[in-house]
Amino acid sequence: MFRTIVFHEIRPEEEIATGQRDIAVNDGYNDRLPMPLYNNVQNFEQQMKWLQESGYHFLTLDEIKDFYANGTELPARSVHVTFDDCYQSVKKYAYPLLKQLGIQATYFIPTGWVFEEPHAYDAAHSRALSFPELKQMTDVFEFANHTNHFHQRHGISESRIMWAAKEDFIRDIKECNKYKLVTQKDVFGYPFGLYDDQSPQTLSEQGFKLAFTCDSGFNTADTNPLLLKREVISDSLGLDGFKQLFA
Template sequence: MTFTTVLYHEIREENDFNPEHPSPIDVKQDYDDILPSPLFVTLEQFEEQMDYLKENNFHTLTLHEIKEFYMNQASLPERSILLTFDDCFQSIKEYAYPILKKYGFHAVSFVVTGWLHDYAKAFNPKKSVCLSKQDLKAMEDVFEYANHTDAFHQRKNESTSHMMEATDEAFAKDLALCNEYVPVKDVFAYPFGLFTDRNVSLLKQMGFHLAFTCENGKNNAHTDPLLLKRNVIPYFLTIEQFKQIVN
């Protein structure tokens, strides 16, 4: 028995998206970065992908179902898929939420709590703007929220994140700060998909049951639940390639 996890970051209408121009982020934390083009999909692509899942009777998993699968050997429904969205940018509320709700789909958003703005901002397709807690509250009928750090979602270079260089004490404190807000307190997603063995060990010590990487592939009963695979869905993916990933 296997399940596939897919990962989205940002969605744009086709006429608002230029793959030649990476998107600057707008977050509460004092941190500047850009979101590269492969982490976007167009609204048209996203609708086509969700329509395919609906027409072919895919079951969108909850985190509870996955925990039961690993902890209690529970069965998963046929054609199970986990939909995940990292970082809580505005487009998940503007575009993803209405489509997911229309189809009765469930999804997970991994929250960087230090990035959440204090108030809702007007949608700005020119930047990758983070949502507010008020925004997330309004989507609880579709999304569940889990830990993506509080202040450690910062890149040092292409292969190293701030989290990887932090002491265990600092990482544990950061996880606890994020868990003060997110309802799902035992599930984590590694920022940028980067981590060390020490990070994994600390998650286990702190009682985390699931953690998601950005490594492509399917998950089965033998996959380490703290090293779960997720398939990033980039803008250049064709619908046929999407079908290959989820089937």
């Protein structure tokens, strides 16, 4: 049994306090990042240090694949740390701490969002990183498929993978996997955590072994590996609430 946690933006409290931001991404998609997807730097540091000091094992994707494919036992205290969407604040604030603590994590990247060249840190927007910047972070992160141009939504209940034609979805995830940076080409993160009944079937047909939602809960041997649960860690949770997730 293990819990997967997911972060999006890691920012200082004073930046979070200014409220919701527009995203700034390479393919021009327009959206605003919801406030529950922010976590502050102090929270994040306390949470990561608590996991480490409490003896948690930080899972890799290969370990999770082995668990589901072969029944290989996981350490009793196991956690899988993930990030979505490749925002600048992760490189600025989260990456150095993870590197310092020796914590490995997974990054789900929508490759169409990623810029070719770096930009100066933009506190006023949720700006995506560049490919050169992401490449610098491979000592901490393994990168997996989060679509190419399909990280789009209608409201809070429907993402593009749910309204697009199946063949277009397949074409898009294949485009994402063409990028060398995406080394875990059989692992998928559902954009916004959203999916429908057809989504895992399509991924299975395309050879995907793991796919992650944003449904709450622990993952067990009985969990569908193409509908793995992840807990969104928001600023309001704090350290005490974070600890309760693992109780």
